[in-house]
Amino acid sequence: MEENKRLLPLTEKIMRVIAAACLVGMAAMTGMDVFLRGAFNTPIFGCEEIVAILGVIAVGFALPYAHYQKSHIGVEILVRRLPKRARDIFELLTNLATLFLMAIVTWRMFLYAGTLAKSGEVSMNLELPEYYVVYVLSFGFFVYALCLLADIVKFFRKREA
Template sequence: MVQRFFDHAAGFCLWISKAAIIVLAGLICTDIFARWAFRAPVPGAYELVGILGALTVVFALPAVQHRHAFIRVEIVTDRLTPRARGRLQGLLAWLEALVFAILAVQFLLSARTTARAGEVTDILRLPQWPVYAAVAVAFALVSAMAVQQTLAAGSVGTPDEP
């Protein structure tokens, strides 16, 4: 049941990431065309490109985690015994879960702070807190997936290959 949740959550996050990159590409093309044809940029294009770029990367991370696709330095790990490699991968997975959990909490706190302060973007006056909250959710999901995958693989001592 937990695995099915992560399957669907990773797919949904990847869908958001793909949609954001399509909108990002469309916005950039529109901005370039508007500058060329009308000598006027799309208002707030830089703000939207920044937001969409962040969402593209952040919402791709759960799918990367789900597929065990984070890059490892194989030049080091290939020289280890399978047992040592498994222990190192288990340790790194727990460290990864901790780092993403800390990031999630920090972004959640930033979302709360920016919401209370009423911070908005400079040009379009969009509230900033939803972006911070979305990033926090994606990071929390990556952290939870790392914990689940590590426990499912037997924690320390078993390589986490799919």
Template sequence: MKSFLKGVHRVILFMQGISGVALTFVIVLTTADVVLRIFGHPVPGAVEITAMCGGIVVGFTVPMTSWMKGHIAVDFLLNSWTAKARCAVETITRCVGILMFIFIAVNMVRIGRGFQVANEVTGTLELPMYPVVYGIAAGLFALSVVLLCDILKIYGGEGNE
């Protein structure tokens, strides 16, 4: 189990690295666009590149955020419950999350495939849109695996770490 958890952690760490590069690129691109706009030469397609990178940043960052428990959690009610009841509720919520995010990811793959078949591109630079949609789907699948890891941690004795 530990090797599986380490493997998942490596994958989502790699995804987080990609999102960091994309975010850095957005910062540099936006700065260049603002500066060049002052001189009357904006960067063509800056808005669409920023939007596409934003999809990658969000899609690839969510799994690590969930792994690190960096999201908002409402524990004040659960803290008064027994450990067994907390484990049961956490397992149920993780299972619902897994089903929901797999459902969304599958639909994102369908949307991406539709974009790919239709040769859907952005307006200015005519960049294909489907890779970003597939990337977001990959992030959602990774999030589902992270939620599965949470369940394994609960019953493997690691609790909420």
């Protein structure tokens, strides 16, 4: 169990670095495309596809970090006025509902990626296989679901102590 306590934060940290690298890549690709269009009237072929793929990876891999930082949108104005116990229960219910939703999304995205792989679906310009991107995004949602599960377990352990 001790390895699991270290594995999830390590995975989140690696995913955060990859998400940041994707953001840098998106900015670099867009900047170079704009420069080449303006200076030489030669755009980068497939730049929109690459930027879109990097954006999907950045969003999917930033979810666990956003969860740990508590940077998701919340109804703070109402919840803040509740007593501590009610806030804790509200957070537990929110985490349970989100876990349920993320489990379904992860499962369906994984199945969808398999369907894309079987059909041979590729991107329009560069003809990159799209199922890889869907698998990567599914992995991001899976790790996010694990983070939610870890918070739920932590809630019940805290209640026992």
